[in-house]
Amino acid sequence: MQISDQIQQYRDELIALRRDFHRHPELGFEEHRTAEVVASYLKDLGLNPRRVAGTGVVALLEGSRPGPVLMLRADMDALPVIEENDVDYRSENPGVMHACGHDAHMAMLLIAANVLSQHRDEIAGTIKFVFQPNEEIAGALRMIEAGVLESPAVDAVMGIHVWTPLSSGRIGITAGPVMGGLDVFKMTIVGKGGHTGVPEDAIDPVIAAANLIQTVQTIQTREISNLKSTVIMFGKISGGTKSNIIPDRVDLEGSIRFLYKGGPDSIEQPTERFTRIAEQVCQTHRCTCQIEIIHENIPLINDPQMTALARDTAATVFGGKDAVVDNVTIASEDFSEFSERVPGVFMFLGAGNARKGTTISHHNPRFDIDEDVLTDGVAMHVHGALNYFNTMGKSKGGEHRLPHPSGT
Template sequence: MSPDIKTRVKELEEELIALRRDFHMHPELGLEEHRTAGIVETYLENLGLEVSRMCGTGVIGILKGGQPGKTLMLRADIDALPIDEMTDHEFKSLNPGVMHACGHDGHTSMMMIAAKILTEYRASLKGTIKFVFQPNEENACAADMVKEGVLQNPSVDAVVGTHLMTSIPTGNVSADDGPVMAESNVFKLTLTGKGGHTAMPDESIDPIVTAANIIQQIQTIQAREISSHKPTAIVFGSIKAGTIANIIPETVELEGTIRCLYDSRKEPGETLCEKFERIIKHVCAANRTEYELEYTFINPPVVNDPDVTAVVRETAAQVVEGTDKKVVPYVTMIGEDFGEFTQDVPGTFFFVGVGNKEKKTDFPHHHPRFDIDEDGLAIGVEMHVTSAINYLNGQMRNDLG
């Protein structure tokens, strides 16, 4: 009888953590992940997988099981963020201004170890696993991978991904169907009035007043124009105007994000973008102000397929069974380009908790003190391995013997 998955993961935990810390020390920004991609590529080749590149630094490994069946794609993201790390770890970033502040170092290492375990038992697999190490997730490279054919050759039947979350206690797992992460849009609005002296405001057209009116009026979109059953968040994150107290500026620049747990482009009637611009247009007209709006769609929502999610949720219950961990509900307004994959094939995106206040791993994602509780990594590996087997082999098993 072969050792069960939990035991095998435990045997490889030291390697798992070593990989994560190495990637953490050498973070690379999107499409610049040359060192990371090289390590992953060599690792998969040494496992005997069919390895190829996509989108420059993306790495794909194909594992063909011993019996015919479906193709499951497992995805991990590999890029870091332009942040100066403020932790005191001996393995903190060696690249100034670049940091793994979102857990992608953990995602990469977890899937490498999962690939090793699944490869050891390829004879038991009914079908094919496509391991996809995606670059530049922070800038929505998933859409580019889809265009380059990541869901083809072989054709993917389902896709599964994960994210480590510091907002979930270490080891707890979430696998809900339906929308779990938000559609994300970014806007930049430039308002142009007529500058002048604050002592003579009647001789100017004050864009700051226009900006204040727009910010307030925009809030009526989610409060009065969209059902409360459709979560929507419109947030202004940056306002730039003026240079000194006694000058009315010529322009104001506002930037922010619009997020929702549905595909706003498919809504009947006005789209979210059109509602947004309608209010801007009329407020500007009322205040004699010109405007220029740049509106960028970043990624669709992540909507988990009920059938694939059922397999992953049952797997989660199996993984935490007999422990003090739980399967918990979790939905976030954070965006994730994993939704590009599930636009075309059924899939699910599950979460693994790595939050531990005592270990100071409770800082939010993209924070300079962000860190993960490494005790959660093994659970992520076990989820990958067991979910893949349960999906391909069509039965709940914690044993590959």
């Protein structure tokens, strides 16, 4: 039986798994039921799943011959969103929803594990199935710290994300930077409260905040090349209690996203520039500021060889190269921590279908996907893995591994 026909036999089970996960969403590091379902399914395949980083699940499929180790990864966590979809698989956990497609990712990888387990004789190497918790807040680092890339050492990694901005029947696979780095900031501007009728007796943090919000936008237009994508966004501003009272403080929160390697050693240094301007603007307005920076994600960069392999695989799965497109977004993904350490490729599986109402953006309370694309995602996992072992994975030796950035 052809692999494509074999995958189609599991279509109903695939959708049922996705809908079960969707009904029972759990937040990061709280995926206890989810982990039990995943581990039970893998155990029924004859694998030996183990827990990593609390709610993470890892299982090995050893092929018939020795060779490299390929990691296939799916994320597990949901979002603190109240679902507005009127569907029979609507979230049953109030205030929590799979509004990013992680339910689909788990279902696709479980069925892929099922199919690949039946093709063990064709595998010269080992597949490490990884179900990762807390992707939304950098759970990959916890998995890495717990040794997910070791024992056995991983030589390459693949991941898939359903993507509603991309039409069903297409897949985005691009070499180089494909998702942004993300630094999150929290800031307090401190002034001196007073009466709005006598503003000269106060030190107004509100006008300092307004000036700061505008001025930091010059970073991406005047200090960093417009060929280097940089986005500075403020998502939260709070301060004051009444219209005629100047508050003594204003709190702001937001994010800095970039499609290049940031940090103090980079040329661009977006976060360092942000801090400098913020402090100087506050000083100009006689205010002080306290800034907390959380380095949440590094940019996700696809390895050229792994990307070429994935694009060739997709041309076969989707019946031609026309379905394979470039896709780059400044949104972030902590898969980047894996692909920073070993050669990796991250793919965007088109799941947007206007007729089915699945073109709504991720993280929206009405987010949903075109479930007809799920079998294509399974096929990319299965054929991608087999192609890897048939081409790039003919000898182990670890030559495909990249060193850790710190040199360790």
